[in-house]
Structures are given as structure tokens and as C-alpha cells.
Amino acid sequence: MLNRREIGNAGEDAVCGFLQNNGYTVLARNYTVRGGEIDIIAEKNGIIAFVEVKLRKEGAPVTGEEAVDAAKRRHLIHAAERYMLQFGEGKSGRFDVAAVEQLKNGRLRMKYYVAAFDASK
Numbered sequence: 001m002l003n004r005r006e007i008g009n010a011g012e013d014a015v016c017g018f019l020q021n022n023g024y025t026v027l028a029r030n031y032t033v034r035g036g037e038i039d040i041i042a043e044k045n046g047i048i049a050f051v052e053v054k055l056r057k058e059g060a061p062v063t064g065e066e067a068v069d070a071a072k073r074r075h076l077i078h079a080a081e082r083y084m085l086q087f088g089e090g091k092s093g094r095f096d097v098a099a100v101e102q103l104k105n106g107r108l109r110m111k112y113y114v115a116a117f118d119a120s121k
Contacts, residue, residue: 008053008055010055010108011053011055011098011100011102011108012029012039012040012053014100014108014110015039015040015051015053015098015100015110015112016029016040016042018098018110018112019040019042019049019051022044023044024042024043024044024049025042025043025044026040026041026042027041027042027043027048027087028040028041028083029041031079031083032079033078033079033082033083035075035078035079036075036076036077036078036079036080036082037075037079038050038051038052038076038079038080038083039051039052039053040053040098041083043091046091046092047091047092047093047094048083048084048088048091048092048093048094049093049094049095049096049114050076050079050080050083050093050094050095050096051096051097051098052068052072052076052095052096052097052098052116053098053100054067054068054097054098054099054100055100055101055102055108056099056100056101056102057101057102058101058102058103058104060101063099064097064098064099064100064101064111065097065099065111065113065116068097068116068117073095073117076095077095077119080093080095080119081119094114094115094118095115095116095117095118095119096112096113096114096115096116097112097113097116097117098110098111098112098113099111099112099113
């Protein structure tokens with residue numbers, strides 16, 4: 001039986017595989033600054049995608065999409081601003097959300113939202 005962190009890592013691994021299969025380069029995982037963390041940072045065609053991964057078990061009362069609330073968005077925006085100041089000169093960024101659902105049979109199902117929100121929300 002996998003623990004919570006191992007399950008979370010499996011979800012992030014699946015999202016990284018999806019991104020790489022779709023032409024992205026994964027730049028960082030679990031990028032952390034004081035006041036925020038970004039699960040995956042990936043780049044394609046000069047655009048940096050800041051990806052929040054939310055893994056939920058099938059039938060959970062709150063979906064992965066719903067879990068990216070206003071407070072979570074603020075933390076993501078803060079961390080992304082720090083990343084862009086340090087590494088993103090001349091590039092643009094966006095915020096994506098990967099909602100990963102662990103099915104009862106143990107398999108993972110993913111919904112990926114490109115530009116799920118912007119820094120003004």
C-alpha cells in the first residue's frame with residue numbers, strides 16, 4: 001500500500017510524462033520559495049507552464065479542480081513571480097492545473113487544464 005506522498009509522487013510522475021510526451025521540457029519539480037510552492041515547472045515554445053497537480057481518490061467530496069482555490073492561486077502566483085525574476089527573463093508564463101484521479105482499480109485518470117487561471121484572479 002502506498003503512502004500519501006508516494007501517491008502524490010505517482011500523480012506528479014504521470015503529469016511529467018504527459019508533458020514530456022506533448023513536447024514540454026520539465027524544468028523543475030516542487031519548486032519552493034517562502035510563501036509558495038509549484039509542483040511542476042515546464043516549458044514549451046518559450047512559454048513557461050506553472051503546473052499545480054491535485055490528486056484525489058475516485059469519489060472524493062472535493063475535486064482536484066475545486067481544490068485550487070483563491071488562497072492556493074495566490075501562493076502559486078507568488079512562487080511563479082519569484083521563479084520568473086530568477087529564471088524567466090524574456091519568457092511568458094501561464095498557470096495550468098492537472099487534476100489527477102486515482103480510480104478504485106488503482107489506475108490514474110487525468111484532466112489537464114491549460115491556462116486554468118491567470119495572475120489577476
